[in-house]
Amino acid sequence: MVNVFKRLLGRIFKNLFKKKKHLKIGLYGPPNAGKSTLANRICKDWLGEEMSAVSNIPHETREIEIKEQINLQNDGKELSFSLVDTPGIATKIDYEDFIKKGLKKKEAKQRAKEATKGVIDAIKWLDDMDVVIVILDSTQDPYSQVNITIVGNLQARDIPVLLVGNKVDLKRSNLKKIEAAFPQYDIVGISAQYGNNIDKFYDALISTANA
Amino acid sequence: MLTIQYVPHSEFLNLDSTSKIKKILGLVKEEKIVMVEGKLKKTEEAELIQRTMEIIDQKFKGIEIASIDPQETNAFKKFLFNMLLGDRTGVTLIGPASVVKSIKKDPNKIQLFTKTGGSKKNKRKTKKKK
Structure with a gap:
């Protein structure tokens, strides 16, 4: 009951000042979901x-x-914001995986070290976000705990979320699976690389930020 | 040898989040698969990922984690379960990435696949059906 009251108060307070402040919109998701491709788009x-x-x-x-x-x-409609591209959140990082992708051992170890720090930073930055775009690879299993943890933490912090299923241009893409995993959200399917459905994404982003 | 350790909710009752995570990671670093009664809070899951990242080295590569919750579509029953049982409902599996290849999950089951020297023939599978 106290939490509900707190949230309500927080929302009212947030809405009072929302129009005045410059929003910080974060891009979150697992590695290789297309966060940076969307940031570039x-x-x-x-x-x-x-x-x-x-x-x-x-x-x-x-x-x-x-x-x-x-x-x-x-x-x-208009929206003014700062865009924050974050490192992909993962529960495991193995430098040997980078060697398999063609990196030399020294580079792979350095990349792994930087990647672990990146995950920690990404989680720390959650509290600074006004709105978060969660990007999921629509060709992958959406039920991974990382996806659930990210969305759950945003809910717990009362941060508005726009859930995006990326890579809809690929044959293996399955938006319905994401919709089933996160039924409380309207999923926007896009291809960040080719720009498919990008106007719908911008429309949804403005609506989420102004909600 | 594969070891699965069950951690009942009572073991976590008097622990704060940091101690809870420390206990889980201690077991996982011993290469055990931990089956926790109930689920962690979302903020605890995020903290678990952070602490995991801090201790990753050449030997410890991280964790695999998944939790499953009873599917209750009736909003009143769901509210009642949460009020009475809180985080005690469901089950959470956490294992070291060096042992657990992946945990696949859909709304009603968890499948845990272990690494066995890369041999597909010897792949072990643990299934939990609700």
Whole structure:
């Protein structure tokens, strides 16, 4: 009961000042879900430049990256925010996996070390976010505990969430599975790489941020 | 040899989150698969991931974790279960990544696959049906 009251009070307080402040929108998800590809798509669309490096090797983003002052306009609605691209959250990191992807042993060990720090930082930054876009790879199993932990922590912190199923351009993509795993959310299916459904994504982002 | 250790809810009753996580990680580092009665709080799961990342080295590669909850669609019953049992409902499996290959989960079951020297023939499987 006390928690419900606290949340209600927090929401009222948040809404009172929402219009005045500049939002911080975070990109969260497991490694290789397409967070940085989406960050680049957003930055290219609204700033004309890319934001993060992307790679097929997991944990390419190992530090928090921020792009300030993005002004998004879609269908007559506007949203001004800073975009925070975060390292992928994982429960295990094995440097030998990076060697299998073609890295040398020394590079692989360094990448693993940086990746573990990146995961810790990403979780620490959760509290600083006003809105979070959770990006899931729609070709992968959505029931992984990392996905559930991320979404659960956002719910616990009362942070608005937009759930995105990425890679819908691929044959193995299965948005229905994500919808079944997270029935309380409207899932937006996109291809961050090719821009499929990106207008719908921008519309949903504005709605989530203004809710 | 594969060891599964069951941790009843009573063992966690008087522990704060940090002690709970320390206990779980202590067991996992002994290469045991831990089966916890009930589920961790979402904030505890996040803390468990953070603490895991802090201790990853060349030997300890991290963890695999999954929890499963009874599916109760009736909102009143769900509320009642949560009020009476709290985090005691369901079960959580946590194992070292060096032993557990993956834990697959759907709403009604958890399947835990262990690594056995890369041989598919010898792959062990533990299934829990609700």
